[in-house]
Amino acid sequence: MLLDVRNLSVEYVTPKGPAYAVNDVSFSLKKGGRLGLVGESGSGKSTTVLALMRLLRGGRIEAEAIDLDGRELTGLSDPAYRKLRFADMAMVPQGAMSSLNPVLRISEQMGDIFDDHGVRHGRSERRAILGDLLERVGLSANVQDRYPHELSGGMKQRVCIAMAIALGPDLILADEPTSALDVMVQKQVLATLGRVQRELGAGILLIGHDMALMAHFVDDLGVMYAGRLVETGPVRRLFAKPRHPYTKMLIDSLPSFERRGTFKGIPGVGPSLLTRLEGCPFHPRCPMATDICRTKRPDPRPVDAEEPRHLAACHLAEEVS
Amino acid sequence: MTSTIEARNVDVVFSSGLGGRIRKAALQDLSLTVGGESPSITAVVGESGSGKTTLTRLLLGFQPATSGEVMYNGRAMSSLSPNEVKAFRRDVQAIFQDPFEVFNPFYRVEHPLVTPLRTFGLAQSKAEAIHLIEQAMETVGLRPQETIGKHPHQLSGGQRQRIMIARALALRPSVIIADEPVSMVDASLRSTILELLWKLNREQGIALIYVTHDLTTAYQVAETILVLYGGQVMEIGSAEDVIHRPRHPYTRALIEAVPSPDPDIPWNLGDGSDTGEVSNMPDQGCAFATRCPHVMAKCRAQRPPLFDTDPLRASACWMDERTETTTAAEIQRRAATARTVAAE
Numbered sequence: 001m002l003l004d005v006r007n008l009s010v011e012y013v014t015p016k017g018p019a020y021a022v023n024d025v026s027f028s029l030k031k032g033g034r035l036g037l038v039g040e041s042g043s044g045k046s047t048t049v050l051a052l053m054r055l056l057r058g059g060r061i062e063a064e065a066i067d068l069d070g071r072e073l074t075g076l077s078d079p080a081y082r083k084l085r086f087a088d089m090a091m092v093p094q095g096a097m098s099s100l101n102p103v104l105r106i107s108e109q110m111g112d113i114f115d116d117h118g119v120r121h122g123r124s125e126r127r128a129i130l131g132d133l134l135e136r137v138g139l140s141a142n143v144q145d146r147y148p149h150e151l152s153g154g155m156k157q158r159v160c161i162a163m164a165i166a167l168g169p170d171l172i173l174a175d176e177p178t179s180a181l182d183v184m185v186q187k188q189v190l191a192t193l194g195r196v197q198r199e200l201g202a203g204i205l206l207i208g209h210d211m212a213l214m215a216h217f218v219d220d221l222g223v224m225y226a227g228r229l230v231e232t233g234p235v236r237r238l239f240a241k242p243r244h245p246y247t248k249m250l251i252d253s254l255p256s257f258e259r260r261g262t263f264k265g266i267p268g269v270g271p272s273l274l275t276r277l278e279g280c281p282f283h284p285r286c287p288m289a290t291d292i293c294r295t296k297r298p299d300p301r302p303v304d305a306e307e308p309r310h311l312a313a314c315h316l317a318e319e320v321s
Numbered sequence: 322m323t324s325t326i327e328a329r330n331v332d333v334v335f336s337s338g339l340g341g342r343i344r345k346a347a348l349q350d351l352s353l354t355v356g357g358e359s360p361s362i363t364a365v366v367g368e369s370g371s372g373k374t375t376l377t378r379l380l381l382g383f384q385p386a387t388s389g390e391v392m393y394n395g396r397a398m399s400s401l402s403p404n405e406v407k408a409f410r411r412d413v414q415a416i417f418q419d420p421f422e423v424f425n426p427f428y429r430v431e432h433p434l435v436t437p438l439r440t441f442g443l444a445q446s447k448a449e450a451i452h453l454i455e456q457a458m459e460t461v462g463l464r465p466q467e468t469i470g471k472h473p474h475q476l477s478g479g480q481r482q483r484i485m486i487a488r489a490l491a492l493r494p495s496v497i498i499a500d501e502p503v504s505m506v507d508a509s510l511r512s513t514i515l516e517l518l519w520k521l522n523r524e525q526g527i528a529l530i531y532v533t534h535d536l537t538t539a540y541q542v543a544e545t546i547l548v549l550y551g552g553q554v555m556e557i558g559s560a561e562d563v564i565h566r567p568r569h570p571y572t573r574a575l576i577e578a579v580p581s582p583d584p585d586i587p588w589n590l591g592d593g594s595d596t597g598e599v600s601n602m603p604d605q606g607c608a609f610a611t612r613c614p615h616v617m618a619k620c621r622a623q624r625p626p627l628f629d630t631d632p633l634r635a636s637a638c639w640m641d642e643r644t645e646t647t648t649a650a651e652i653q654r655r656a657a658t659a660r661t662v663a664a665e
Binding site for chain 2: 185194253
């Protein structure tokens with residue numbers, strides 16, 4: 001296993017009391033694999049990634065284990081974590097537009113990654129290395145001489161991908177890397193991300209809200225709701241036989257070129273993170289909910305006789321159809 | 322057949338630089354109708370820089386046409402009297418993308434509903450206004466007693482967007498221009514909001530312009546889809562024609578960029594080597610020429626008009642060249658006639 005996360009929880013302190021952003025989330029990712037996490041805003045998917053990168057502002061992280069390629073990260077000191085970022089795991093942020101420094105040339109910000117990790121190069125050698133990285137993500141080598149404002153959104157996102165692969169990490173964490181881009185650019189950038197990840201042999205954890213996009217990119221998918229992972233498994237299994245009512249309703253709600261004038265929304269709104277709801281977090285919106293759903297919280301359990309890795313946190317998983 | 326709003330051969334050109342020497346056409350030769358006797362839903366699909374925001378502003382009367390004319394109930398918008406402008410402001414409503422930005426955080430959420438009801442004289446007293454608001458809120462699936470009196474931060478994005486729809490609805494408009502109304506709403510609610518817009522058209526006869534970057538939701542709600550790129554109409558036609566039998570290379574590229582929600586239907590992701598982007602828009606010829614896989618010399622020299630290719634569709638591509646040309650408005654009229662015939 002490349003990444004093994006067990007019972008990760010994140011709490012934020014707010015004036016109204018603790019907000020439970022992520023609760024007992026467990027998942028794993030094999031070497032070179034692709035795992036997707038989908039969920040609505042507030043479902044905890046971005047918080048999960050930021051907690052793994054230890055880049056959360058103000059949140060309190062608790063985890064039984066975060067194992068990266070045989071190394072336990074929970075007890076790691078902050079300086080050690082700093083060395084780990086980019087070298088072992090790197091992040092492609094959500095808004096490439098706002099994550100580049102506007103007053104530095106691309107070469108300077110990319111160069112910082114090497115400098116910070118004590119990698120020294122001669123001037124022309126550095127230029128060649130940066131040029132090569134940029135070409136790998138489909139940009140021309142001289143993009144390194146430009147400032148961020150001279151680049152389009154898609155180009156900036158490609159620069160962020162080049163930065164993420166600069167030190168050849170084993171794990172890439174990508175937080176909605178294409179959601180701010182136009183449809184056609186989105187496809188190109190996602191294709192680029194997929195290609196460099198494969199060339200590198202790195203694993204990728206992709207965060208998103210677009211189920212259809214995920215369906216075609218990842219091997220495994222996790223569905224988050226109210227800070228909990230409600231269903232995980234091989235993506236085709238999940239789409240073919242969803243075992244959590246929320247997953248099923250999300251898939252059914254997707255628009256397609258097959259249907260016009262039919263709408264299958266999910267009624268109701270997500271729960272507040274400030275209260276720990278008794279029972280299943282989805283029960284107020286679930287059409288199948290019974291008494292047990294209101295009182296006892298379901299834990300993720302195997303729900304598929306043919307696929308032991310397919311887990312769902314639902315008392316009635318076998319009845320979902 | 323008169324329509325509520327009609328754009329006739331409109332160009333919108335923005336100039337900048339010294340003495341306005343840098344000129345950028347945001348919309349070129351656009352003709353479009355909204356409303357009238359057969360109110361329908363027309364989707365305007367485009368990426369950023371396509372001119373869809375300019376089109377929204379034009380139809381709402383916030384953006385004057387550089388040439389051509391926008392008509393409201395058969396009269397030129399530029400010649401309306403202040404009273405007629407006020408009537409227009411009530412009759413044509415807008416729903417915007419961001420349900421977080423449109424509220425003033427200091428006021429309760431019903432404030433932006435009460436004010437226009439009073440301004441337009443639809444309610445004589447506050448009590449009457451509240452009654453109308455309650456009705457509108459129920460229509461959009463909100464519980465008035467749990468909504469009225471709250472401040473914006475106490476409601477979710479989906480709830481706020483529904484309030485904005487309720488506001489538009491309470492003013493009894495004949496046209497609603499919805500600019501990316503669901504792009505910031507969570508997936509689970511998107512379908513619910515679109516259904517609401519669809520019902521407003523079917524049940525209350527409100528004509529809708531649905532501006533979006535998302536072809537799938539356009540197909541879900543609209544009768545007619547207009548594809549905009551670089552300020553030019555690339556293709557317009559019935560949703561079935563445009564999605565299932567696209568003609569224009571740009572429409573085809575857009576459709577290919579949309580993954581199917583079924584993982585078993587292959588989606589050719591490619592390796593990302595095609596890095597073309599909207600950055601370099603040509604000054605003349607077809608706006609898509611710089612990215613088109615079928616580009617010919619003619620495409621760079623001369624902008625193709627909308628060729629009259631099918632009964633309910635037109636394509637602005639030299640590969641579809643015909644002797645007859647048409648306008649988007651004409652295709653919309655034919656679609657309206659076809660609907661009337663089908664209904665009878």
